[in-house]
Amino acid sequence: MASIDNLLTIMATLRDPNHGCDWDKAQTFASIVPHTLEEAHEVADAIERKNWSDLKDELGDLLFQIVFYSQLGREQHRFDFDDVVSAVCDKLTRRHPHVFGPKDADGKPLSSPDWEDIKAQERAEKMPSTQSCSLLDGVTQGLPALTRAHKLQKRCARAGFDWPTVAPVIEKVREELEEVEHELAQTPVDASRVEDEVGDLLFAVVNVARHLGTDAEQALRAANQKFERRFRGVENQLRDNGKNIQQCQLDELESAWQAVKKDE
Incomplete structure (x- = not known):
């Protein structure tokens, strides 16, 4: 201390x-x-x-x-700082009744944890009595968009508002991609409509990730790192051959990209 x-x-x-x-x-x-x-x-x-x-x-x-x-x-x-520490200690013990709660004669917990139910009760207790509760209360606005989409979908799934398998979720991705393509085919293209449809497409992709047990935010971070690693590889390959990446044609860049992928 x-x-x-x-x-x-x-x-x-x-x-x-x-x-x-x-x-x-x-x-x-x-x-x-x-x-x-x-x-x-x-x-x-x-x-x-x-x-x-x-x-x-x-x-x-x-x-x-x-x-x-x-x-x-x-x-x-x-x-103050002590209040912050006390609050998190109270929360951790409250959310882990199987660890900190009463035990039977054999030392087994008398209750099993259900984090979502416990957190829902906490949100209800904080909510003014005049304000109606929603399953989506407490899903912080400031979260990264992919993470917040996952949490919103997870909350709705607890109420049964979800597809039972991943197949229709993947079909929804195809549907949203077609809607993006439809907007791009309009004359003139409405940028706000394209943005709206792209948002729906991303939301649907997050839903696929959730159904597959994958964290969309982490998956995209990994994809970013992979892309960066491969692009740096392309730069190095071209530099070793005495070439400037900005002066190369797309087919040459694609060839270098495929070579880097193959080396991995």
């Missing part, structure tokens, strides 16, 4: 009205959100690279973001 106390003291000093850092003193809850998102992505990047030294540093940076929010909360008399 000494290390945490030291970090909290450093944060309070950075925000000190008289002796603190001008940049830190100028920050608000809203202004540090982009930094929090960036740090979370850097944590994910370090894990994907299996760079454990970087991961240690990035986790520290992410922890600092939490400490920063907690300091702002303390200054505004809303909450």
Whole structure:
């Protein structure tokens, strides 16, 4: 706990009205959100690279973001770091009744966990009595779009609003792709309609991933990395042959791309 106390003291000093850092003193809850998102992505990047030294540093940076929010909360008399820790401890014990709940004489839990039901109850308790509840309450707007699509679909599936197999989901992807093509065939092309149909196509693809037990966000991150690796391979191959990629024809680029794929 000494290390945490030291970090909290450093944060309070950075925000000190008289002796603190001008940049830190100028920050608000809203202004540090982009930094929090960036740090979370850097944590994910370090894990994907299996760079454990970087991961240690990035986790520290992410922890600092939490400490920063907690300091702002303390200054505004809303909450402090201890409140944040207490809240997550309460949540973890509440959501794991099979671990922290009562046991029978043989030490077996008397209840089994149902995270979605527990979370639904938590959302209902937070909801004003005058406001109607929805299964979609609590699916955060700020999530990456692919992740949020997955969560929305998963919530609806719990209510039975879902296809029983993957086949009609794949057919839906074909249908949405045809609608994109239909909009592209119009004269003139309505860019807003194309965007709308492309959004439907992406949503349908996420649904395929969900039915197959694949995380769409992670799958796309992996696809990005694969594309980047192969494109860099194309650049290196052309450079080794004394060629400038920007001066090559498409068929030559495609040939190099296929060669890189084959080498993998």
